[in-house]
Amino acid sequence: MTDTLIIGGLELESRLFLGTGKFGSNRMIPAVVKACGTQVVTVALRRVDPKYQEENIVSFVPEGCVVMANTSGARTADEAVRIARLAKAGGLGGWIKIEVINDNRYLLPDNFETIKATEILAREGFTVLPYMSPDLAAAKRLVEAGAAAVMPLGSPIGSNRGLKCAELIRIIIEEIALPVIVDAGIGRPSQAAEAMEMGAAAVLVNTAVATARDPQAMARAFGQAVAAGRGAFLAGLGPVGRAASPSSPLTGFLDG
Amino acid sequence: MSFIQEMEEYRDLDVTAYHASLTDADIAAVLGRDRLSALDYLALLSPRAESHLEAMAQKAHRLTLQHFGRTVQLFTPIYLANYCVNRCRYCGFKAENKLHRKKLSPTELRAEAEVIAATGLKHVLILTGEHRKMSPVSYIADCAKLLEEYFTCIAVEVYPLTQEEYAQLAGVGVDSMTMFQEVYDPLVYADMHPSGPKSHYPFRLDAPERACRAGMRGVNIGALLGLKNWREEAFFTGLHADYLQRNFPDVEVSLSPPRMRPQLGGFAPVSGVRDKDLVQYILAFRLFMPRGGVTISTRETPDLRDRLVKLGATRMSAGSSTAVGGRATGEEETGQFEISDHRGVAEMAEMLYAQGYQPVYKDWQWL
Numbered sequence: 001m002t003d004t005l006i007i008g009g010l011e012l013e014s015r016l017f018l019g020t021g022k023f024g025s026n027r028m029i030p031a032v033v034k035a036c037g038t039q040v041v042t043v044a045l046r047r048v049d050p051k052y053q054e055e056n057i058v059s060f061v062p063e064g065c066v067v068m069a070n071t072s073g074a075r076t077a078d079e080a081v082r083i084a085r086l087a088k089a090g091g092l093g094g095w096i097k098i099e100v101i102n103d104n105r106y107l108l109p110d111n112f113e114t115i116k117a118t119e120i121l122a123r124e125g126f127t128v129l130p131y132m133s134p135d136l137a138a139a140k141r142l143v144e145a146g147a148a149a150v151m152p153l154g155s156p157i158g159s160n161r162g163l164k165c166a167e168l169i170r171i172i173i174e175e176i177a178l179p180v181i182v183d184a185g186i187g188r189p190s191q192a193a194e195a196m197e198m199g200a201a202a203v204l205v206n207t208a209v210a211t212a213r214d215p216q217a218m219a220r221a222f223g224q225a226v227a228a229g230r231g232a233f234l235a236g237l238g239p240v241g242r243a244a245s246p247s248s249p250l251t252g253f254l255d256g
Numbered sequence: 257m258s259f260i261q262e263m264e265e266y267r268d269l270d271v272t273a274y275h276a277s278l279t280d281a282d283i284a285a286v287l288g289r290d291r292l293s294a295l296d297y298l299a300l301l302s303p304r305a306e307s308h309l310e311a312m313a314q315k316a317h318r319l320t321l322q323h324f325g326r327t328v329q330l331f332t333p334i335y336l337a338n339y340c341v342n343r344c345r346y347c348g349f350k351a352e353n354k355l356h357r358k359k360l361s362p363t364e365l366r367a368e369a370e371v372i373a374a375t376g377l378k379h380v381l382i383l384t385g386e387h388r389k390m391s392p393v394s395y396i397a398d399c400a401k402l403l404e405e406y407f408t409c410i411a412v413e414v415y416p417l418t419q420e421e422y423a424q425l426a427g428v429g430v431d432s433m434t435m436f437q438e439v440y441d442p443l444v445y446a447d448m449h450p451s452g453p454k455s456h457y458p459f460r461l462d463a464p465e466r467a468c469r470a471g472m473r474g475v476n477i478g479a480l481l482g483l484k485n486w487r488e489e490a491f492f493t494g495l496h497a498d499y500l501q502r503n504f505p506d507v508e509v510s511l512s513p514p515r516m517r518p519q520l521g522g523f524a525p526v527s528g529v530r531d532k533d534l535v536q537y538i539l540a541f542r543l544f545m546p547r548g549g550v551t552i553s554t555r556e557t558p559d560l561r562d563r564l565v566k567l568g569a570t571r572m573s574a575g576s577s578t579a580v581g582g583r584a585t586g587e588e589e590t591g592q593f594e595i596s597d598h599r600g601v602a603e604m605a606e607m608l609y610a611q612g613y614q615p616v617y618k619d620w621q622w623l
Contacts, residue, residue: 088516
C-alpha cells in the first residue's frame with residue numbers, strides 16, 4: 001500500500017514542502033525541486049510580479065508542483081484574506097498558507113487572527129493551511145474553522161533551531177485528526193526526520209535549504225531525511241528508555 | 257510616549273569612558289551572546305571592537321542569511337520637489353541656496369515613472385524638501401496615487417507630518433516612511449538647524465512613531481554621519497530602532513547609515529567616518545537587531561556597496577538621481593547631494609547575481 005498524504009483532494013507522495021523566499025537565485029528553484037522531489041512549493045504573493053516574468057518567482061516553479069501562495073506580510077486576518085483573494089484572482093490556485101504575523105522581532109504568528117482568516121477563506125472554498133504557534137486550543141479551533149491541515153512552528157522562522165516546540169507539536173499530532181505539517185525553524189535534515197518520526201504528516205523548509213552552501217544538495221538531503229523519518233514512523237519506533245532495562249526484572253518469577 | 261524619555265536614561269553616560277573600559281574579553285563575551293543589550297551594542301561600536309571586525313562580520317553575515325536569505329531589495333528615489341524653508345547647514349536644498357527650484361507636474365512625474373518602471377523596479381521612495389505651500393501633503397498624496405499605476409510599493413521621505421497626515425498617506429497606499437533625525441545630540445541638532453520648522457527636535461524625533469501609529473508598515477531611520485562622533489550617533493540610532501520595534505512590533509524597522517556627501521553649499525563633515533567605521537556600525541546593528549533592515553544608498557561607492565551585500569545590507573537604491581526630474585528629459589538639475597554609485601538597475605542586478613544574491617524588485621503590494 002502506498003503511503004500518500006491527502007490534502008485538499010490531492011494525493012501527495014512527497015512529505016516535504018518547500019518555501020522559496022530566501023534563495024540566492026530564482027533560477028535554482030527547478031533544480032532544487034527536482035533534487036528533493038517536493039510537490040508543494042510556497043510563494044509569497046508579495047514577491048509575485050506577473051508583469052515582470054523574468055523575475056517572477058512563480059515562473060520558476062516546475063509544472064506539476066502545487067503552488068501554494070502564502071500571505072506573508074499580513075498583519076491581520078483582513079490582510080491575509082485580501083492577499084489570498086488576490087492570489088486566487090491572479091491564477092495561483094486555491095491552496096493558501098495563512099501567515100498572519102504582527103511581530104517583526106520573532107515572526108511568531110498571531111493564532112487569533114489566523115483562526116479568523118481560516119474561517120473566512122475555508123468558507124470561500126480555499127484549501128487552507130494555517131501557520132500557527134503550537135497551541136492545542138488554537139489547533140482545535142482551526143479544525144472547526146475548516147483548515148485542511150495545521151502547520152505549527154518548530155522554532156521561530158529563520159532560527160534553524162529545530163523542534164524547540166516538540167512537546168506541544170506532539171500533543172497536537174496526538175489530538176488533531178488533520179495532517180500536522182511542521183513549518184519554520186527546521187535547520188537540519190535530522191530535525192525534519194525527527195518531526196516525521198513524531199508522526200508529523202509533512203514538514204515545510206525554506207531557510208535551511210535556501211541559505212545552504214549548496215541548496216540543491218541540501219534539498220536532496222532533506223528529501224531523504226523526510227522519507228527516512230516517515231519510514232521509521234510507519235515501521236513503528238521502539239520505546240525510548242532512560243536506563244537499561246532487563247527483560248523481566250520484576251515479573252520473571254511468575255514464569256516459574 | 258516618546259523616544260526622548262528613553263534617551264534621557266543615557267544622558268549621563270560617558271561613552272568615551274565606557275569604551276575605554278572595554279577589554280578584548282568583553283567584546284568576545286558580547287559576540288558570544290544571542291541577545292544583546294543596549295550596552296552590548298555600544299560595546300560593539302567601540303574602538304576596541306574594531307579588532308574584532310572579522311568575527312562580527314562572520315556572525316552578522318550568518319544572521320542576515322538566516323533572516324533575509326540571499327536577497328537584496330532594490331528601489332529608487334524620486335525627488336518630487338526641492339522647495340524648502342529650512343536652513344540646514346549641510347543640505348544642498350537649504351533655503352538660502354541658489355538653485356533651480358522645481359516641483360514635478362503630473363505629466364513630468366508620469367514620464368519619470370515610465371522610465372523607472374521599465375527597469376522592473378516596483379519600489380520607489382518619494383522625497384520633497386520641507387515646504388507646506390509648494391509641496392503640501394495633498395500634493396504628496398496625489399503623487400503617490402499616480403505612482404501606484406506603476407509601482408506596488410511607495411515610501412515617503414518628506415518633512416515630519418502629524419499622525420493624521422501619515423494616516424492620510426497610508427490611506428492612499430503609502431506603506432512606509434523614511435525619517436533621518438540627522439543628529440541625535442540635541443545641542444548639535446540645534447546648531448545644524450538654526451531656523452525653520454526643522455529646528456523642532458522633538459517633532460522630528462517622534463515622526464516615525466506617529467507614522468507607526470498611523471498604520472504605516474515600515475519605518476526607516478538614520479543619522480547623517482559626519483555631523484557628530486559616529487559612534488554615539490550610531491548608538492542612539494540603534495536604540496531608536498529598538499524602541500520603535502518594541503513599541504510597534506508589527507512594523508518593519510530598518511536603518512540607513514548615510515555618510516555626508518559633497519553638496520551645493522560645500523558644508524564639510526565635522527567628524528570623519530571611515531569605510532571601516534561604516535562597516536562596524538552596520539555589523540554592530542545587525543548583531544543588536546538581527547531582523548532590522550539596513551538600507552544602503554548611492555552615497556557609497558560601487559566597490560563598498562558590493563562588499564556590503566554580504567555584510568548586512570538588505571535594501572539598496574539603484575538608478576538614483578537626487579535632482580527633481582531629469583530621468584525622462586535627461587536635463588541636468590542640481591541634486592541634493594552628489595551620488596557615488598551611478599549604476600542602473602540592470603547593473604546592480606548583475607552585481608547581485610554575481611555574488612549569488614537574488615535582486616528583489618517587488619516585496620509588497622497595496623491591498
